[in-house]
Amino acid sequence: MPQEATRGLSFVEPPIFERGAPGRSGVSLSDLDVPAVDLDAEFGALARQRPAALPEVSEPEAVRHFVRLSQQNFSIDTQFYPLGSCTMKFNPKVNEWAARLTGFAALHPLTPPSRAQGALEVIVRLQELLAEIVGMDGVSLQPAAGAQGELTGLMMIRAHHRAQGRSPRKVFIPDSAHGTNPASCALNGFEAVAFPAGERGIVEPETLARALETASDDVAGLMITNPNTLGLYESAMPELTRLVHSRGGLVYGDGANMNAVLGRARPGDVGVDVMQFNLHKTFTTPHGGGGPGSGPVAFKSVLEPYQPGPVVRREGSSFTVDADRPASIGRVRSFLGNFGMMVRAYAYIRELGPEGLKAVSDLAVLNANYLAARLAEHFPIAFPDSRALHEYVFTDKDLEQKTGVKTLDVAKRLLDYGFHSPTVYFPLVVRGAMMIEPTETETKQTIDAFVDAMGKIKREAEEDPELVKGAPHTTRLGRLDEARAARKPRLRWSAEPPTDS
Numbered sequence: 001m002p003q004e005a006t007r008g009l010s011f012v013e014p015p016i017f018e019r020g021a022p023g024r025s026g027v028s029l030s031d032l033d034v035p036a037v038d039l040d041a042e043f044g045a046l047a048r049q050r051p052a053a054l055p056e057v058s059e060p061e062a063v064r065h066f067v068r069l070s071q072q073n074f075s076i077d078t079q080f081y082p083l084g085s086c087t088m089k090f091n092p093k094v095n096e097w098a099a100r101l102t103g104f105a106a107l108h109p110l111t112p113p114s115r116a117q118g119a120l121e122v123i124v125r126l127q128e129l130l131a132e133i134v135g136m137d138g139v140s141l142q143p144a145a146g147a148q149g150e151l152t153g154l155m156m157i158r159a160h161h162r163a164q165g166r167s168p169r170k171v172f173i174p175d176s177a178h179g180t181n182p183a184s185c186a187l188n189g190f191e192a193v194a195f196p197a198g199e200r201g202i203v204e205p206e207t208l209a210r211a212l213e214t215a216s217d218d219v220a221g222l223m224i225t226n227p228n229t230l231g232l233y234e235s236a237m238p239e240l241t242r243l244v245h246s247r248g249g250l251v252y253g254d255g256a257n258m259n260a261v262l263g264r265a266r267p268g269d270v271g272v273d274v275m276q277f278n279l280h281k282t283f284t285t286p287h288g289g290g291g292p293g294s295g296p297v298a299f300k301s302v303l304e305p306y307q308p309g310p311v312v313r314r315e316g317s318s319f320t321v322d323a324d325r326p327a328s329i330g331r332v333r334s335f336l337g338n339f340g341m342m343v344r345a346y347a348y349i350r351e352l353g354p355e356g357l358k359a360v361s362d363l364a365v366l367n368a369n370y371l372a373a374r375l376a377e378h379f380p381i382a383f384p385d386s387r388a389l390h391e392y393v394f395t396d397k398d399l400e401q402k403t404g405v406k407t408l409d410v411a412k413r414l415l416d417y418g419f420h421s422p423t424v425y426f427p428l429v430v431r432g433a434m435m436i437e438p439t440e441t442e443t444k445q446t447i448d449a450f451v452d453a454m455g456k457i458k459r460e461a462e463e464d465p466e467l468v469k470g471a472p473h474t475t476r477l478g479r480l481d482e483a484r485a486a487r488k489p490r491l492r493w494s495a496e497p498p499t500d501s
């Protein structure tokens with residue numbers, strides 16, 4: 001069965017502000033049956049003098065606009081999305097059903113705890129399940145993303161050092177780390193100290209020991225991703241964490257890649273003190289599009305006093321919200337976090353159970369290794385001597401040398417075959433990097449079709465490089481100026497044409 005993308009009816013869709021007509025409306029409201037409010041009297045100078053310039057459209061115009069936009073997106077619900085390091089797995093629809101149950105979805109965030117016991121119970125149960133999964137003592141569900149979880153965990157580490165009368169500044173980070181790691185350090189006032197991962201792609205204790213040596217007693221901690229961004233298991237973890245603890249530092253574990261080790265390895269058992277989960281990766285809450293996300297932090301009891309407040313706790317057979325937390329780093333998110341994401345993650349974990357979670361990781365690893373074994377016929381693996389887990393990094397640097405076709409061209413050509421591109425040019429330590437993570441939710445047929453497409457693109461690059469360099473050819477828009485879109489985004493509609501085109 002061919003999997004390739006093909007032509008289809010697709011619409012040019014202007015911004016909704018350019019649709020409709022003055023006075024047109026998509027709703028019919030009955031006449032006001034209560035006294036009208038005098039806005040000037042109520043709001044004074046803040047009262048709006050003119051109606052907001054909102055689009056005036058009929059219901060079909062509004063529905064068509066947003067459905068058309070949704071059809072222009074590549075999504076995990078339409079096709080394979082092997083974006084390495086992002087764990088773009090399929091989100092089971094039963095999670096959506098659970099999150100939309102009226103009792104959860106319509107619950108006002110200011111409902112008193114005594115009348116929100118069910119929701120608080122979900123929160124506590126999820127905290128307990130997540131703590132068990134990673135071998136930690138407690139979990140806070142407040143942070144709204146993986147990066148915010150990192151920030152929160154580092155704030156807790158800083159609070160711990162302060163409570164000991166210390167203020168060490170250096171956080172050691174291997175050079176294969178995700179960019180959010182050093183950013184979280186900088187935001188916390190720490191100094192991110194990069195050190196090289198070893199030749200096998202993992203951190204060697206000797207390298208870390210040498211790096212720590214340079215800091216004498218200024219070691220705030222180590223930030224380490226496991227499995228790391230090359231898909232490799234950091235097998236020296238017990239020794240690495242021992243080295244950091246012996247210098248008074250704490251270990252932050254970036255848990256974004258937990259999908260590879262669920263039910264097989266627990267960061268808490270190898271000396272990690274605090275870590276974040278990316279629920280939108282590992283526990284199938286929706287991913288991308290700017291959120292809402294969820295990046296809970298799990299911690300050992302030594303860091304418990306500093307967790308974000310207020311804290312949701314079990315007290316006998318009921319559930320309370322404890323705001324009396326004098327040592328807490330404070331609130332990092334409004335209310336108790338993105339509750340809908342918690343319901344989805346809870347539903348997913350309960351649906352799978354311990355054996356199911358183990359099967360998730362086993363299949364994620366099997367799929368990645370099957371894909372790697374087949375794709376290695378076309379593109380070399382960046383670290384061929386190391387057996388990776390859930391994702392592999394390939395390199396196309398030889399192809400570029402031979403044909404002039406760049407990694408970005410290969411990525412764009414994949415769209416013509418109906419596949420989202422892998423992560424490219426990351427990690428930075430590999431030239432021509434293509435980081436591919438199939439996840440456990442893909443079938444052998446899909447992986448085979450993807451590998452076949454990659455093989456065809458390589459042949460095209462050798463025989464007709466311009467075809468690949470001009471890709472994509474079948475998408476609604478061709479190659480866009482991504483640098484300009486990132487540097488000069490037009491985020492606000494204006495009736496005036498842009499001046500910088």
Ligand SMILES: Cc1ncc(COP(=O)(O)O)c(C=O)c1O
Pocket residue numbers: 085086145146147148178180225229254256257278293295
């Ligand atoms: C290893 C790693 N750490 C941290 C993050 C940041 O997570 P988020 O995008 O939820 O902020 C990511 C995101 O992909 C990641 O891959």
